[in-house]
Amino acid sequence: MTDRRILWTPTPERIADTSIARFERWLETERGQTFADYGEMWDWSVTDLEGFWSAVWQFFDMPASVPPTTFLAKNQMPGAEWGPGAMLNYVDHLLRHADARPDDVAVVVQSETFERVSLTWAELRSQVASVASHLADMGVGQGDRVVAILPNTQTAVIAFLATASQGAIWSLCAPDMGHVAILDRFTQIEPKVLIAQDGYTHAGKPVDRSAVIQQISEGLPSVTGRIMVPVAHTLPDGWIDFATLTDRAATLESRQVPFEHPLWIVYSSGTTGNPKPIVHGHGGIVLESAKQSLHQDLGPKDRYAWLTSSGWIMWNSQFTALGQGAMLAMYDGAPHYPDMGVVWRFVADEGLTYFGAGAAFYAGCLKAGITPRTQVDLSALRALGSTGSPLSEDAYNWIYSEVKEDLWLAPISGGTDLAGAFVLGHPGMPVRAGEMQCRALGNAVRAYDEEGNELISAVGELVCTQPLPSMPLYFWGDDDGSRLHDAYFDTYPGIWRHGDWIEINARGGSVIYGRSDATINRKGLRMGSAEIYQAVEGLPEVMDSLVVDLEFLGRESFMPLFVVPAKGQVLDDALKDKINNAIRTGVSARFVPNEIVEVADIPRTLSGKKLEVPVKKLLLGGDPARVVNRDSMANPNSFDFFIDYAKARAK
Numbered sequence: 115m116t117d118r119r120i121l122w123t124p125t126p127e128r129i130a131d132t133s134i135a136r137f138e139r140w141l142e143t144e145r146g147q148t149f150a151d152y153g154e155m156w157d158w159s160v161t162d163l164e165g166f167w168s169a170v171w172q173f174f175d176m177p178a179s180v181p182p183t184t185f186l187a188k189n190q191m192p193g194a195e196w197g198p199g200a201m202l203n204y205v206d207h208l209l210r211h212a213d214a215r216p217d218d219v220a221v222v223v224q225s226e227t228f229e230r231v232s233l234t235w236a237e238l239r240s241q242v243a244s245v246a247s248h249l250a251d252m253g254v255g256q257g258d259r260v261v262a263i264l265p266n267t268q269t270a271v272i273a274f275l276a277t278a279s280q281g282a283i284w285s286l287c288a289p290d291m292g293h294v295a296i297l298d299r300f301t302q303i304e305p306k307v308l309i310a311q312d313g314y315t316h317a318g319k320p321v322d323r324s325a326v327i328q329q330i331s332e333g334l335p336s337v338t339g340r341i342m343v344p345v346a347h348t349l350p351d352g353w354i355d356f357a358t359l360t361d362r363a364a365t366l367e368s369r370q371v372p373f374e375h376p377l378w379i380v381y382s383s384g385t386t387g388n389p390k391p392i393v394h395g396h397g398g399i400v401l402e403s404a405k406q407s408l409h410q411d412l413g414p415k416d417r418y419a420w421l422t423s424s425g426w427i428m429w430n431s432q433f434t435a436l437g438q439g440a441m442l443a444m445y446d447g448a449p450h451y452p453d454m455g456v457v458w459r460f461v462a463d464e465g466l467t468y469f470g471a472g473a474a475f476y477a478g479c480l481k482a483g484i485t486p487r488t489q490v491d492l493s494a495l496r497a498l499g500s501t502g503s504p505l506s507e508d509a510y511n512w513i514y515s516e517v518k519e520d521l522w523l524a525p526i527s528g529g530t531d532l533a534g535a536f537v538l539g540h541p542g543m544p545v546r547a548g549e550m551q552c553r554a555l556g557n558a559v560r561a562y563d564e565e566g567n568e569l570i571s572a573v574g575e576l577v578c579t580q581p582l583p584s585m586p587l588y589f590w591g592d593d594d595g596s597r598l599h600d601a602y603f604d605t606y607p608g609i610w611r612h613g614d615w616i617e618i619n620a621r622g623g624s625v626i627y628g629r630s631d632a633t634i635n636r637k638g639l640r641m642g643s644a645e646i647y648q649a650v651e652g653l654p655e656v657m658d659s660l661v662v663d664l665e666f667l668g669r670e671s672f673m674p675l676f677v678v679p680a681k682g683q684v685l686d687d688a689l690k691d692k693i694n695n696a697i698r699t700g701v702s703a704r705f706v707p708n709e710i711v712e713v714a715d716i717p718r719t720l721s722g723k724k725l726e727v728p729v730k731k732l733l734l735g736g737d738p739a740r741v742v743n744r745d746s747m748a749n750p751n752s753f754d755f756f757i758d759y760a761k762a763r764a765k
Contacts, residue, residue, distance in 0.1 A: 118507075118546035118623075121514050122522065129542040134408045140173050152540060152552060153622055160558035160580055163189065167401055167556065167583065174404045177210055178202035179370045182397070186581065191608050192598055194581035197373025197397045204377050204396040205242070205279040205368050207403075211439040212239040215414070219441050223267050224460055226315040226447035227345060231268055238272070243366035245276035248359040252339040254307055256281030256369055259379070261300045261334075262309040263287050263327065265446045266424045269343055269356060273309050278377055278396075281369035282306075285379040285391075288425030289314055291720060293326045295389075295745030297333045299381050302391050303590050304336040309356065313346030317448040322346040373397030374587055380427055380530050382601075389746070390597060391590035394533050395583075402534040402584035403434040405556055410468065410524070411497065411541040414439035417464060420499065421445055421457060421471035426721040427530040428470070428501065435468070449475055454482040455489055462490035470499030473509065473525070474722045480512040481657065481680070492518050499539070500525040502722050504626045504644040507548035508652050525550050527614065527626045531602070532584050536576065536612065537624045549623045557582060561618050566606050569618075573641065575630055576616040577609050585610070615642035632726035634663040636671065636704040643726060649700035650675065650693055655683045658716045661707065662730040674733075675707035676756075678716060685712040711759070715752040722748065732760050 129135055138155070141147040145165075149155040159166040167185040180201035188195035211220070216236035223231040233241070254260060260277040262285070264270040270286060277284045285303060287296045289311055300308075308331060312324040324347050331340060342353040349355050374395040381389040412418065418435035419442070422428035436442050443464045449457050449471075458479075461469050479486075486492060498513060498521060505525045513523055524539025527550060536559045537550045545551065553559045561574035568574075589597045605611040615627035627642025634641050643661050650659045658678040663671050677693065679685050690710045697706050717725040728742035738757045744750035 118549050120544045121510060121547055122520070122545040124522065124542055124544075132411045132541040133413060134411065134540065135542060137169075137173055137408055141169060144172070145169065152543070156553055156555060156622065159555040163556070163580060170401055170405050170556075176202070176400060176404070177206040182373060185583075189581060191581050191585075191610055192595060192603055194585070195374070196395075196581075196583045200373040200397060201370040202373065202396060202400065203279060203281070203368035203370055204400055205275050205366075207400050208275065208433060208436050209235075209239050209242065209366065211235055211414070211436075215439065220436065221268050221271060221442050221444065222464060223444045223446060224464070225265070225267055225445075226318070226451075227265070227313075228267065228446075233268055238268075238275075239366055241272045241360040242275040242279065243364040244362040245272055245359045246279045246366060247362050247364040249276055249280055249282070249307065252307060254280055254282050254339070256371065257376070258282045258307075259285060259303045259305040260307045260309065261285045261287070261303070261305040263289055263291075263296060263323075263330065264309060264311050264343070264424055265289055265314055266422060266429060266444050267446050268444070269309075269311070270424055270429075271442075271444075272360065273341075273356075274378075279366060279368040281371045281375065283376045283379060283393075286424055286429065288423045288720065289323055290316075290321075290423075291425055292745030292750075293329045293333070295720075295743065296330050298743070298745070299389050299391065300330070300334055302388075303379055305334060306336065307339040307341065308334060308337045309341040309343075311343040311345055315447075317451040320346065324350075371396055376587065378430065379590055380430065380533070382530065389743075390601065392531060393587045393590055395587050398583035398585070398587075399533060400437075402532070402582065403437050405554070406431075406434050406534055406538075407438045409526075409535070409538045409540060409552075409554060410434065410499070411522075412438045412440050412468065416440035416467045417443060417494070418468045419443035419445060419461070419464070419466055419470070421449060421469075421475060423721065426502075427533060428472075430533055440468075450478070454479055454484050455486070458484070458486040458490050458492075461486075461495060462492060465494040467494055468497045468499070469495060470501070472502035472722050473500050473505040474503060476500060476505065476509045476513065477651065480509055480516075481654075485516045487517055495521065497522045497524060497539075497541070501527060501535075503724070504628065504647075505548075506644075506648040506652070508648065510545075510547045527616075527624075528554075529612070531586060531612070532582055534582070534584050536578065537616070537618075537626070546623060549619075549625055552622045553618070553624065559616075559618070559624075561616050562606065562609075562611075566609075571617065571619050573615050573617045573627055575605070576612040576614040576626075577606060578612065579609050629726060632662065632730060634661065634673065634705065636663065636673065641701075641705065643724075645701050646675070646697060646705055649696045650677065652700070653692060653696055655680050655689055656693065657681070660713075660716045660724050660726060660729065662726055662733060664730065664733050672709075673705075673707045674709045674711055676711050676713045676716065678713055685710065713752070713755050715749050717742075717752045717756070718748045719746060720748050725753075728753075729756050732756055733763065735760075735764070 528535030558580035
């Protein structure tokens with residue numbers, strides 16, 4: 115990894131005013147601990163796990179009826195044991211701000227489907243209490259599952275908090291998911307209550323999902339209570355209108371549950387098999403969210419939004435901001451309608467101080483040639499986040515030239531698995547082009563070679579060598595733990611293998627190169643796909659691309675590159691030569707593809723990730739019906755081209 119160009123440096127005054135600086139000062143005052151630099155602090159956080167996580171708990175003054183006396187009681191992976199004997203509820207951590215600031219705005223929603231909605235902290239708590247009371251009347255108790263098919267609006271927030279306050283377990287899918295994909299998830303956990311919205315507006319067009327909701331309802335025989343947000347039609351028979359559940363005068367009394375009691379169930383992408391139901395606990399998410407807020411520098415004065423679908427883990431991650439008393443702004447709509455500037459107008463109108471989005475959103479803005487700095491007032495904006503896929507160096511440069519010069523850009527990488535980030539930002543460090551600033555406190559992240567040796571300034575497997583409180587408690591239904599073991603611990607015994615290629619330099623900065631199971635290995639040189647995408651998609655003539663390396667036993671690898679040309683462009687020999695030259699000069703001549711193929715669309719998951727692994731398995735002879743679950747794709751028809759391509763190559 116070369117020494118990358120510095121794009122932004124915080125002032126000493128800004129550094130001193132960050133949450134993480136206040137945490138350092140607290141450690142010195144309360145515990146007599148000082149650190150020469152962040153690297154020394156990180157070393158402490160991943161070696162003295164008890165000391166670090168207890169400090170996080172005390173610094174944030176976490177509410178609990180029975181606080182933990184020990185944090186990590188059993189240090190092993192899998193099978194770590196956290197907070198034995200403690201009793202708490204995640205909802206108390208969020209809604210304690212309603213006592214101190216009842217009239218401040220807690221949640222704002224801008225939606226294509228509904229009018230703008232604003233809730234104060236007092237209103238949020240009141241509606242949560244009302245819905246919780248109704249759920250209790252419906253027989254929902256500790257350990258029951260409440261599932262929802264809702265967009266990114268206040269309804270989902272209220273329903274989640276009401277569910278969790280009762281010790282019940284929450285699970286959410288986005289309304290645009292196929293009914294098979296939703297049933298693949300929800301049937302595994304046998305829910306008691308289903309909450310759904312029967313339609314929505316997207317890109318100016320109404321979408322009727324009532325028939326799909328009915329199919330899902332019929333496919334969940336365990337459900338005894340059905341709650342609807344009617345949009346497309348009147349309320350169907352047997353369903354309760356959600357609006358009638360929010361007006362009861364009730365007092366919120368959260369049920370105190372053990373530290374490792376399940377909070378929610380989220381799912382792996384489901385692109386290559388039945389989605390894994392990942393269970394996270396109350397205490398682990400409280401700790402990880404609080405720690406994450408240090409790295410995001412969030413506090414009560416912030417106005418925060420992350421552009422997310424309700425089917426992405428970033429929906430859950432939004433609660434990190436609420437937990438620190440920040441205002442949560444939610445966007446429910448197409449990010450490109452009526453134009454690519456609509457989200458930036460939302461950022462300006464709501465006076466956001468922190469905005470995050472998937473890397474694909476920023477790439478789309480770059481491609482569209484928009485210049486938010488000249489089009490809207492971003493004076494309040496101090497920080498941008500990015501995740502979902504590696505953020506290209508071109509996107510870093512676009513943000514600083516076309517969004518705002520004085521801005522802290524903090525891309526993160528982690529995932530659904532741990533409801534958090536392994537590598538992320540630090541508000542007191544310089545931002546370097548294409549590089550994530552640091553490894554997260556408490557996260558013992560390293561790069562390993564195939565033999566399990568640590569690598570510095572070389573690409574290796576992203577591993578975590580110590581347990582985290584937000585790692586999955588288990589997969590629902592995985593009684594013997596075999597699915598959990600095979601997902602993370604079958605490569606390096608006792609060590610979490612995440613499935614990403616990462617390079618970590620001596621400073622602790624890092625670059626993610628893509629999924630390690632979609633690795634490209636050309637003449638002995640291994641690489642993830644991100645650098646190739648940066649070279650190819652940096653060309654104005656290319657809109658999107660996907661590359662896979664097909665390694666056959668006894669034969670040299672074959673690497674096709676699939677390209678979506680930009681509007682009005684043709685993939686002729688001249689453009690192919692330009693693409694090859696961009697790879698040759700920007701990456702290496704070793705990674706010039708064997709073939710460049712034009713496609714209309716790149717297959718992606720519902721959260722926007724390219725389906726490299728399913729395409730690779732298909733082209734290596736896999737059964738099209740087994741290598742991918744189309745209901746877990748954002749654009750299932752795009753896979754037809756690759757099936758035909760695989761057949762042609764097999765002849």
